[in-house]
Amino acid sequence: RAKKSAPFGLCHISDDGMQEFDRYLAIKSHLRQALEKQELSLSLQPQVNHQGVTTSFEALVRWHSSELGTVSPGDFIPIAEESHIICDIGNWVIDETLKTLKQFIARGFDLCVAINISAKQIVQLDFASSLLARVNYYGIPTQMVMLELTETALVVDIDTVKHTMDQLAKCGFRFSIDDFGTGYSSLAYLKELPISELKIDKIFIDDVSTRSNHNGSPIVDAIIDMARALNVTSIAEGVETPEQVEYLISKGCNRFQGYYFSKPMPVEHWHNTNLSTKTSTNLK
Numbered sequence: 376r377a378k379k380s381a382p383f384g385l386c387h388i389s390d391d392g393m394q395e396f397d398r399y400l401a402i403k404s405h406l407r408q409a410l411e412k413q414e415l416s417l418s419l420q421p422q423v424n425h426q427g428v429t430t431s432f433e434a435l436v437r438w439h440s441s442e443l444g445t446v447s448p449g450d451f452i453p454i455a456e457e458s459h460i461i462c463d464i465g466n467w468v469i470d471e472t473l474k475t476l477k478q479f480i481a482r483g484f485d486l487c488v489a490i491n492i493s494a495k496q497i498v499q500l501d502f503a504s505s506l507l508a509r510v511n512y513y514g515i516p517t518q519m520v521m522l523e524l525t526e527t528a529l530v531v532d533i534d535t536v537k538h539t540m541d542q543l544a545k546c547g548f549r550f551s552i553d554d555f556g557t558g559y560s561s562l563a564y565l566k567e568l569p570i571s572e573l574k575i576d577k578i579f580i581d582d583v584s585t586r587s588n589h590n591g592s593p594i595v596d597a598i599i600d601m602a603r604a605l606n607v608t609s610i611a612e613g614v615e616t617p618e619q620v621e622y623l624i625s626k627g628c629n630r631f632q633g634y635y636f637s638k639p640m641p642v643e644h645w646h647n648t649n650l651s652t653k654t655s656t657n658l659k
């Protein structure tokens with residue numbers, strides 16, 4: 376971890392800081408070729424209802440670099456977001472996700488998909504028209520596509536983002552606010568945006584009763600209530616234990632996503648899975 380700057384403007388960089396900076400530069404330079412070299416892939420993680428039935432998937436990008444090995448999205452997405460590369464990666468993810476969804480539909484499954492959209496992507500002037508063109512190209516009903524935006528992405532340029540969201544919502548696309556509760560948003564402007572879902576961040580789900588702690592979480596309760604007040608659904612991310620599921624169901628959270636049900640798995644895995652069955656037999 377890089378040390379804080381020393382006082383009086385002197386900057387001391389530790390060995391750790393130097394290594395971190397080297398890694399940053401390495402990721403930044405190799406990321407440019409990741410697409411051409413076909414090093415990106417897609418994983419899908421199920422989102423389930425109270426019956427444990429998969430209703431949708433979240434698409435999560437994966438990068439296996441020939442030089443750096445596997446790099447997690449938590450490490451390379453923020454670097455991609457510093458430049459236009461995030462748009463190229465984002466477009467690749469959209470295309471690959473729609474292609475996969477089309478294959479699921481052809482197998483007779485009625486599923487939706489959630490795609491993460493960065494701030495830089497959503498403010499592109501042609502974002503709405505190009506997404507619509509691609510969805511039409513694949514012949515996918517717009518209602519099957521949920522777009523995940525973080526609160527931070529909303530506030531970057533709220534007027535542009537609202538305009539694009541309104542345009543897309545009119546066409547049938549839905550929006551989920553990702554990592555909800557970790558950013559800055561208020562009921563006042565959330566109700567102005569065409570939102571369908573609040574996604575409760577994992578850090579709040581982590582607070583919810585484990586075997587040793589049955590306290591629950593006032594923040595989780597408040598977000599579920601806020602979703603209800605806004606007339607949108609709630610989904611919990613990072614659900615890992617049956618106690619969390621039980622608590623969330625008792626509070627009226629609508630859907631769940633997390634390792635308890637399934638880790639994100641490569642697309643090929645899902646092509647060989649009967650998607651109409653329960654993801655987890657653990658759920659009552």
Ligand code: C2E
Nearest residue numbers: 435436448449452468491492493613614615633634635639
């Ligand atoms: P996110 O959108 O909040 O995605 C949830 C993250 O939590 C994923 O990490 C997922 O693998 C992980 N996760 C899900 N369930 C559990 C659980 O039960 N326990 C734990 N410990 N983790 C769980 P991942 O795949 O590493 O992605 C990290 C972040 O990178 C994502 O957070 C998202 O912000 C970003 N990201 C991933 N794919 C894309 C993409 O295609 N485009 C954009 N713009 N961002 C992406």
Ligand code: MG
Nearest residue numbers: 433491523553
């Ligand atoms: Mg997400």
Ligand code: MG
Nearest residue numbers: 553554574612
């Ligand atoms: Mg999230």
Ligand code: MG
Nearest residue numbers: 554576577612
């Ligand atoms: Mg998160």
